[in-house]
Amino acid sequence: MHVPKRLSVGRSLAILAAGLIVFCAMAASPALARDTLTLAVKGEPDDGYDPTLGWGRYGSPLFQSTLLKRDENLNIVNDLATSAALSADGLAWSVAIREDAKFSDGTPLTAEDVAYTFNTAAKAGGKVDLINLDKAEATGKYAVEFTLGKRDTTFINRLISLGIVPKAAHGPGYARKPVGSGPYMMVEWNEGQQMIAEANPHYYGRKPFFKRLVFLFTDEDTSFAAAKAGKVDVVVVPQALAVQTIPGMTLHPVKSVDNRGLMFPTVPDTGKTTDKGAPIGNDVTADLAIRRAVNVAIDRNVLVSGVLEGFGRPAYGPCDGLPWDNPENKIKDGDPEAARKILADAGWKDTDGDGIVEKDGLKAEFTVIYPAGRSIRQYLALACADMLKKIGINAKVEGKRSWDEIKHLMHSCVIVFGWGAHDPIEVYQLYSSHHAGDGWNNPGYYTNAKVDEYLDGAISAPGYEASLELWKKAQWDGETGSNAHGDAPWAWLVNLEHTYFISNHLDVGVSQVEPHGHGWPITANIQKWTWKD
């Protein structure tokens, strides 16, 4: 019995020694290898890194490259494409692509791959909106022709956001092991933990300074603690924490169109359910007066200064400040008096003296749901609930730990959602009745025939410029619309500023105005990042 015991002591000593060596090596490595960058910027995709299934739909897919892209000032510039032109009838895009592009496995990127990517994404029917694409065809080795079934003024945004995948290497396992023509290629991905990427040796663009990127997928608190311990170079923190200081790091706030808002179910509960069994409708929020009153009662400036510590601005629509935003969306908010009047005019009165208004025996109560892991959404929900209490609406706040639970409840409860893209198609997805109950789009089943008309009109307008007016009209045309003057299917709350802490030694150049935080918007200009001592 003694021999094995001694053996095990010896073994544990050996393990200890090995551990010490590894530890020393790890402790020493940051000083040596400054071509490695560690980022804790969230954004791990559930579905993997397949652009045809929606990866990178907000831009900057990192592993793949796109035909066009937006620069720091949101101007559209060529990336893979050398030219892109729309035919006079608006039904055909012809794109020529560069001839020196290669995928990270060394195979050349040709027009065949581009056509394959678009056709596959259109068939996948996922998060990439290619409903109007008839077909994509390679007309030469480096020329592609996209034929549209209908005119689509937003189609150019798909050229900006859809990363090109290799026809030969694309298949069911691709999302876990992407191969692309982007500045970096994936080396290793431990789901839920970290992902390691290395510079793509075949990248045609400017070679990035950093050879290796390590993305940590930790939650907000862990990331923040890691940053404090000096373990990461870039970390995104909730705005509430941006007032803190981290030694060796500087705050880098980036303007964004990333917004947060309350989504209301706009149809009454008739007992209907979706095909997955999720209940549809909410009798309280189906009343327009409730939705308008909520919009008017909430003081967005207080939310910005209180919850976001000033890192943001009030939101009155899904696309504040973008060219297709209607300036009339802005309302006079933070006005409980006016909100109470709206309620009273619609017949909501407090008859039993409990401080909550009723109408026909129905109490003005609903549940506001936030994802439990997102502190800002939690604080917004709590602050809004308190503001609504003052006008006699009882908003019960509840956190849910999984998106599946939220998906089940989002047709019948008020949800704190976030949107925001450099693409007017989002207005369509949010407000069009064609998207009612379709995935995350329009979960509140909002329908307005007039709005639909404007939205469809905007898509099929003769050109981008002409579409802008129609996008604006869909939000408010003076009589009806989807903003708070109109049907108010949402109460938009705030536009965030994304608050990053970056290492004092890291120069990230000028960051572009970021879209909603899926993926890694800050890496849009990663080729320009450098390390200074």
Added chain:
Amino acid sequence: MSTLARTPALAERLGITDGRGRAMWVLGLCLAYFATLLLAAAFMGDAGLSTDFPNKKLAPCFEFPFGTDWLGRDMLVRTVKGLCRSLGIGLLAATVSSVVSAALGTLSATMGKRTDAVVTTLIDLVMATPHLVLLILVSFACGGGATGVIIAVAVSHWTRLARIIRAEILQLKQAEFVMVSRKLGRSPWWIARRHMLPHIAPQFTIGLILLFPHAILHSAGLTFLGFGLSPHNPSIGILLSESMRHISTGYWWLAILPGLSLLVTVKLFDVLGNSLRVITDPKTSQE
């Protein structure tokens, strides 16, 4: 001089000179603390839980003895409500655990060898699993949420008390007075009622009370790790995990005061259990 002369008399009248009297006093004070806590939580109302941005991040002061958090919520209210929630979970879990352990302990001691083997194996099995792992597994299996935490804490704390009760009954069965009673023709029911119960009852009550702090700490631990309740509900574990990110920047009151309150509450349960033992245990009750 007169005070000096009166002091022993007063002390004697109050009963703090003998162990039993002292234990009574301690017991009373502990109960008073818990009653105050419960009453405070009941009468406080929810006003302190609502956001109040002008008053955010205030250090403890006269108006807010525990300070306020980053949304301006009153930390005293949150702490008291959180403690009460933890007490509730603790009470529920301790009750379930003690009922389970009484039943299993008695079964194991009276139903013969085979039952005994099954029950002791079960006890060993539960005890051999790391407690926190078991808690997480069960709460996860029960779908998380408040119910998950309650079930997890309830089903994992019965083992030690079950063992004690089993041992006590086995010992009593061999005791001389029980043997004699049996020989004299008393029915098993009479023996259980007259001879066993008075010995088991104190063990049981004290076991129950000493389960409390465990249950409270474990429910706090589980919520700290992010299982269970919605994060905005005040619960002591959530308060502590939320304050973690703020503590390094000088908002010390967010973590220290709720933490101390938890400590005091748990310690008082311990004191309560021990005093009760002094009073009810036949071996010490006469000291």
